[in-house]
Amino acid sequence: MKKVNVVFGTVYGSAQYTAETVNGAIAKLGFTTTLWQPTELLGFVPPQDELLLVVCSTTGQGDIPEDIAPWFNELKNNAPYLPSLKYSLIGLGDSSYETFCGAIKQFDELFIELGAKPLLDKLEIDACETMEPEIEAKTWIASWHNAVTSANVA
Numbered sequence: 236m237k238k239v240n241v242v243f244g245t246v247y248g249s250a251q252y253t254a255e256t257v258n259g260a261i262a263k264l265g266f267t268t269t270l271w272q273p274t275e276l277l278g279f280v281p282p283q284d285e286l287l288l289v290v291c292s293t294t295g296q297g298d299i300p301e302d303i304a305p306w307f308n309e310l311k312n313n314a315p316y317l318p319s320l321k322y323s324l325i326g327l328g329d330s331s332y333e334t335f336c337g338a339i340k341q342f343d344e345l346f347i348e349l350g351a352k353p354l355l356d357k358l359e360i361d362a363c364e365t366m367e368p369e370i371e372a373k374t375w376i377a378s379w380h381n382a383v384t385s386a387n388v389a
């Protein structure tokens with residue numbers, strides 16, 4: 236089975252808890268996972284023969300949290316070409332902002348620029364609708380697993 240890299244960006248900790256929960260759920264499915272701390276990410280170029288899952292909240296006005304912003308900027312500036320990379324995205328946001336889940340949308344645009352391919356539609360979790368984003372994310376992992384299996388990339 237492929238290895239899975241789980242990375243997260245957070246301000247108040249919800250995205251971290253969500254990332255920890257999905258990391259556990261993916262490991263339970265039999266995948267080998269690495270849960271990266273945002274501080275460890277500088278210099279990390281996602282290996283293209285492994286899967287990438289980004290869990291990220293939005294701050295400011297559609298902005299990327301400060302903890303993961305250096306990695307985002309590094310990827311943007313270095314622009315590694317990653318045509319074989321399959322990525323998945325979970326965004327945490329609040330639909331009372333016009334820039335709902337703006338950070339995960341920025342990640343989506345960045346990975347498309349780098350040539351990477353989304354494994355399935357991103358999940359956007361709305362704080363107006365749930366206080367427990369990790370539960371929605373854990374349910375979504377079933378779709379993620381289906382996509383991995385049907386794309387035959389496991």
Ligand SMILES: Cc1cc2nc3c(=O)[nH]c(=O)nc-3n(C[C@H](O)[C@H](O)[C@H](O)COP(=O)(O)O)c2cc1C
Nearest residue numbers: 245246247248249250292293295297328329335336
């Ligand atoms: C100061 C501030 C600014 C925010 N800006 C946005 C935003 O632009 N778009 C959005 O969708 N959510 C926004 N949010 C909502 C957070 O993304 C949401 O509450 C999320 O669950 C927080 O996750 P975290 O604990 O991982 O940081 C904002 C929240 C705060 C407190």
